Amino acid sequence: MLINPEGQEFTYALRFKFSTTNNEAEYEALLAGLRIAKVMKIEHLQAFVDSQLVANQVLGIFEARQSIIQLYLSKVRELVESFRSFTIGHVRRSQNKKADALSKLASITFAHPAKEALVEVLEKRSIEAQEVHDLIIEEENTWMKPLREYLELEILPEDKKEARKIRIKAPSYKIMNGALYRKSFLTPWLRCVGPNQASMIIREMHEGICGLHSGPRSIVAKMLRMGYYWPTMHEDTVTLLRTCEPCQIHAKVQKQPKQDMISVLSA
Template sequence: MARELKILHLRAFVDLQLVANQINGTFEARQPTIQLYLAKAKELIESFKSFKLEHVRRSQNKKADVLSKLASLTFEHLAKEVLVEVLEKKSILEEKVNDLIQEDEVTWMTPLQVYLGTEILPEDKNEARKIRIKAPSYKMMNGALYRRSFLTPWLLCVGPEQVTVII
């Protein structure tokens, strides 16, 4: 996620001392699977100008525990569901995915993309007002339109042809 947001300097905290020491090079990974995960982590680390991983002791982790409990109390009104995602493949066996196809026609995203790129609004006053109201929730990154979300940093917006490919 940090790489997609083009973050250059990253400081991460982990509560597992073994993981911290393996990534920092103090300990070596002996199991073949762990070696693959370590290689994947180091590959990701190379994409940052600077990267620091720190171990957080359990006694120092109390603030994070309190924050997580506070967050669970704050969102009591939300449905109490546990979402489970079953991963078909391990991330170390990840395949490269080609970019989504480009939309050939005008979609719901086109006026927003034009406004965010050039600040040109449609001539219709009602449409222009709607776009000005919606625009702060959207951002153009790497030529793609993203929408701000409450639970995740950014959501990629897709058109009808892209939806067909995704589904």
């Protein structure tokens, strides 16, 4: 059960598709609550768990000896760093009848659960590593580097003119979750991308699954609506579209003879 700062209660249950011990289930529930609180932008969090062992391990009173529990504990401490303050306590089952009823509710299979009870099905453990590979690798020296250095470290270029440009541009940019974004007045924050990603985005918008081989202005407007930005969007789009072979083959060709040719033939 989650309680927001306004005092509203949110009933939330987990159903596991894998075998687990009681302590592992307690850690899964704790991690789920921490993830939800992080998404809700909560700064000060107070958590209660049924297991005194889990509470004392998170507090550092007890030592985690099993390898799986150590992984769970490491994951919890990683998420705890997202909050300005965090406390955890133990509550007895006899004093927490709602949570006990909720644990039985999650084990019941039904097609239409009540709106007040949200049941999430976990296919695998939260501690299982997920390998993520970047499809496109950007170079270090891109147009974003001076802006990131100024926003993160307040480092400016040695050239006074370039430094002045960075100071003027900086208020329109912001770093969120490690990525650079640009402010937009008509759409949400635009994700800034480098040249390699920009080339892939243009090709996907122009000739990808949903591409219609549109013109540069249409492609640039579509990319902005999708939430991407880089300074030379229009120029890069025009340059790349000139190399599109289907566009060259099916382009409209002027077949009517020019006026000077008509005069020559008539003479």
